[in-house]
Amino acid sequence: MVEETTSDAVGLLGGVVGLLVTVVIYLFFCYCCKLICEKAGHQPGILIWIPIVNLIPLLTVAKLPVWMIILLLIPFVNIVVGAIMWFKICEARGKPGWLFLLLFIPIVNIAFLPYLAFSE
Numbered sequence: 635m636v637e638e639t640t641s642d643a644v645g646l647l648g649g650v651v652g653l654l655v656t657v658v659i660y661l662f663f664c665y666c667c668k669l670i671c672e673k674a675g676h677q678p679g680i681l682i683w684i685p686i687v688n689l690i691p692l693l694t695v696a697k698l699p700v701w702m703i704i705l706l707l708i709p710f711v712n713i714v715v716g717a718i719m720w721f722k723i724c725e726a727r728g729k730p731g732w733l734f735l736l737l738f739i740p741i742v743n744i745a746f747l748p749y750l751a752f753s754e
Contacts, residue, residue: 660685663747664682664683664688665751666747666748666750666751666752667682667688667691667692667747667751668682668683669751669752670692670695670723670727670747670750670751671691671692671694671695673727673751674695674723674726674727675726676691676694676695678691679691686703686707689703689706690703692719692723693719695722695723695726696718696719696720696722696723696726697722697726698718698719698722702715702719706719716737717734717737720734720737721734723750724750727750727753729750729753733746733749733750734746
């Protein structure tokens with residue numbers, strides 16, 4: 635009986651820690667997107683903090699129509715549209731467009747968003 639209570643408590647703690655880590659990563663992602671929008675000359679407002687809706691300011695920076703958010707929700711199509719979006723965002727930030735290819739390289743892709751957000 636005591637072992638079950640202990641394992642339940644450990645499982646609950648693991649779930650809380652996992653949720654906390656996920657929220658921190660999401661907030662960092664949103665903050666990076668906010669900086670990218672601001673450095674590209676657009677004010678993202680509150681939209682940048684709302685899941686899925688945060689794509690609207692990014693599409694605006696990329697100078698793509700907002701209706702393309704629908705295409706970003708379709709499997710496989712989203713890869714092509716996302717690549718186009720990040721290509722244009724790189725150019726809007728004054729970086730070479732080919733940098734979006736870093737998104738397809740494991741581990742390197744983790745540094746892509748912070749690089750766009752924090753570089754000059």
